[in-house]
Amino acid sequence: MAVELKEEGFRLKDIFLIVRIPEATYHYHVKNFGKEDPDTELKKRITHLFQAFHERYGYKRITNELKKLGYCINHKKVY
Structure with a gap:
């Protein structure tokens, strides 16, 4: 608008x-606008995990599950 x-x-x-x-x-x-979202696959995986655990897992548990699957997320930057 x-x-x-x-x-x-x-x-x-x-x-x-x-x-x-x-x-x-x-x-x-x-x-x-018009750019492809680089996190599309990750978002799909998060949604799948959330549904697979009957919508009872929060972000900490989902993060742990993603790490088990080999995703590198929530890593701290070292300066």
């Missing part, structure tokens, strides 16, 4: 007030 309003000539400042979204959110979506 915000993109359409911008194309019609409305100022971004006014659009953010009407649509009630932060400016950063707008720019994030404009920048990433």
Whole structure:
């Protein structure tokens, strides 16, 4: 909706007030529109695991299951 309003000539400042979204959110979506999500497969795996454990596993248990399957996630960056 915000993109359409911008194309019609409305100022971004006014659009953010009407649509009630932060400016950063707008720019994030404009920048990433049309790009393929690199985490699609991981998201499918998470959904599958959640359903396989009868929707009782939280993020900690799901993370542990993903690590058992060989996924490298939630690793800390060392500077």
